[in-house]
Amino acid sequence: MRIKSAIRLVAVSMTSIFLLAACGNKEQSSSKLVQWQQPTNLTTLDASKATDNVSFGTLNNSNEGLMMSAKNNTVKPGVADSYQVSPDGKTYTFNLRHSKWNNGKPVTAKDFVYGWQRTVNPKTASQYSYLFDHVKNASQISENKASVSSLGVKADGDYKLVVSLTKPQTYFKYLVAMAPFYPEDKITVEKYGQSYGTNSDDMLYNGPFKVTGWSGTNDSWQLVKNNNYWNAKNIKYDGVKFNVQKDSNTALNQYSTDALDLTNLVGKQQVGQFKNSKELHSVNMASTFYIEMNEKKDAMFKNLNIRKAISMAIDRKQFTQNILGDGSTPAQGYVSPGMPNHNGKSFVAAAGTKSGVSYNLSEAKKLWEKGLKEVGKSNVNINLLSDDTDSGKSTTEYLQTALEKLPGLNVVSQNIPVKSRISRALSGQFDMVVNSWVADFPDPISFLSLFTSSASYNNGKWSNAKYDALIQNSEGNDANNSSKRWNDLINAEKILMYDQGIIPIYNPVRPVVIKPRVTGTQFFPTGSPYDLRDIHIDNNKRM
CATH class of the missing domain: 3.10.105.10 (Dipeptide-binding Protein; Domain 3)
Structure with a gap:
């Protein structure tokens, strides 16, 4: 077999020209929008139907569950600012903060009840419904032996959610940070029907960003700051533009010319070019x-x-x-x-x-x-x-x-x-x-x-x-x-x-290079691949 070269080297003179051109582009260098390469397309924004890392990464930063993934395989408060577990480990009570959807509508316990019921409903055909198997009646619902309304999750008023498990589940706190456990607004889902989650317009968002510019088939989309997010004051930049580039050679050239702030490296030749660079980050993945x-x-x-x-x-x-x-x-x-x-x-x-x-x-x-x-x-x-x-x-x-x-x-x-x-x-x-x-x-x-x-x-x-x-x-x-x-x-x-x-x-280990102007990206080995809430941009470090 003839193995394809991992990267075709660009002539030094051409690279220099591109770099000079990028340095002179004031519009790029002053941008507060992070330019991020994705190797594959976004497939869905429907939290009940997502299955891939690109979708989970986008959803994790445009929506939010009861808890959020955090450093060192831990979780931290999300929409729920606290929770209690019963002595037998079968009942979780989540106390919700007063948060909003991007349209200003309150996010309530009923939104979680509906979202969870929709995910386990066999009609939704969620590939992640199995994660609910410890929630009371979830297995029976998946087999059409019980009604969706019998799922062991109840709203106690607008801001308290009570979950009943059939047996203890020590890792349940990690599950509720995942996309299938996100809240969903019933009116929005029913309004858009089959088109819900298939493009960025037919959606609501309760996370730090909202998605724009995605038609369902195009190769780029944006996360732009959601001013109705409960912690919006601590989001210090405008957002992210994701650009699909499947060819690693082209992506690396775009990174070299300053058109990208982050790109994935493929093959030892690409990785070797950044062997001693602080821009190289080896992201461990479980x-x-x-x-x-x-x-x-x-x-x-x-x-x-x-x-x-x-x-x-x-x-x-x-x-x-x-x-x-x-x-x-x-x-x-x-x-x-x-x-x-x-x-x-x-x-x-x-x-x-x-x-x-x-x-x-x-x-x-x-x-x-x-x-x-x-x-x-x-x-x-x-x-x-x-x-x-x-x-x-x-x-x-x-x-x-x-x-x-x-x-x-x-x-x-x-x-x-x-x-x-x-x-x-x-x-x-x-x-x-x-x-x-x-x-x-x-x-x-x-x-x-x-x-x-x-x-x-x-x-x-x-x-x-x-x-x-x-x-x-x-x-x-x-x-x-x-x-x-x-x-x-x-x-x-x-x-x-x-x-x-x-x-x-x-x-796999995911080797990425990130421009010095971008700091604060948090990568996770499990669950959602990254959290972009704490990114900071220093345009003085662009070149």
């Missing part, structure tokens, strides 16, 4: 990229030897070091590093096993040939689906070459826009798909709950009864016993890896 195999569409993937052979043919160390080269690391399992320790031991260390993530091409060929005989095939054609980003293309190029070393395997790579990839993955229109997951909150269950037999994100339809039972115990009988719950999750991870339910590839 995330794993992995391959799903569609067992429902192609029975061949039900064969354990086939699944193991595909995984064992991938040299993850070579891929992360020589192809990505951006600080990303080979996956040691499915759950990424960065989860809380238990008795001084990390989850990755406790669950770590070579099964499921090892490279051994000779053994892979043996398993492959054995698997082909078992399924009655001699030649196989597989379509490999991924995003049309630079990293997505590099991934499929590498995987295609690696996997075609298995005798009789022909791989066709297809790179499509992220919105299309998500849609096709969710609808099962793939043979193999490269997916990724960023933990929603700092607990291994955020990863492991995805692959129970009935989970909405289990796109490949892998199923294991023992795995399901362990996840159920961790959320039920063992929920209040930290040691038993830890062992449940460790054993579930081991089953997933031994049975090769999915194929983990790598844990």
Whole structure:
């Protein structure tokens, strides 16, 4: 395979010309609007339907839940300025501050009740409704066995919200900071109907910014200051303009010419250019990229030897070091590093096993040939689906070459826009798909709950009864016993890896460069990717 260069170098003379031109642009240098590159398009502003990082990042800064994500895997007050938990851990009472929507209308407890009911309503088809499974009657509602109005969330007046859980959930405080738990205004949702959240106009916002300039399909949109935000006085800049640029070379050129304040770097050559620069920031992510195999569409993937052979043919160390080269690391399992320790031991260390993530091409060929005989095939054609980003293309190029070393395997790579990839993955229109997951909150269950037999994100339809039972115990009988719950999750991870339910590839690190004039951006390893509330801009540091 001919690996594409990570970046085409720009002639020094041309770069100098661009830099001089940018320095002379007074309009740019005096701007209080941060210019931010996004590698993929915004897909939705509907908090009940969002599934991707671009949408979550935009929503986290244009809307606000009861709590907000904060540094060091903690949360801080959002719309709720305080809350209490009952002794049995089943009742949460949130005391809401007097806040407003961007149109001046008060945000009340009823808005949270409606928003939560809408998310769990099967008609909404929210992929994140499973996060409500501990809320009273949520599971029955999702199965059409109870009315939406029976959900365990009630408004006690305008500014008190009472939540009833069926069992304790130690990480519930993290969940209520997420987009699916945001308030929603019933009148607005019903007014816009199917167009709600599909463009920036057909929405209300209760966060520090409101979204403008998004038609639903265009490649740029803005966050502009929401003067009705309860803490607007502490927002010290005008907002952010997001610019979609899928080509990393073009994005880096735009950053070099001062057209962008922040851009993502791709590949070790780009990262190497900023090796000793204070502008380079390596953003840790509790995330794993992995391959799903569609067992429902192609029975061949039900064969354990086939699944193991595909995984064992991938040299993850070579891929992360020589192809990505951006600080990303080979996956040691499915759950990424960065989860809380238990008795001084990390989850990755406790669950770590070579099964499921090892490279051994000779053994892979043996398993492959054995698997082909078992399924009655001699030649196989597989379509490999991924995003049309630079990293997505590099991934499929590498995987295609690696996997075609298995005798009789022909791989066709297809790179499509992220919105299309998500849609096709969710609808099962793939043979193999490269997916990724960023933990929603700092607990291994955020990863492991995805692959129970009935989970909405289990796109490949892998199923294991023992795995399901362990996840159920961790959320039920063992929920209040930290040691038993830890062992449940460790054993579930081991089953997933031994049975090769999915194929983990790598844990990404997000390298970004930020202009010196922009400070205060807060990145998070779990949940929403960033918080822009505390940004400061010093135009004297532009050049």
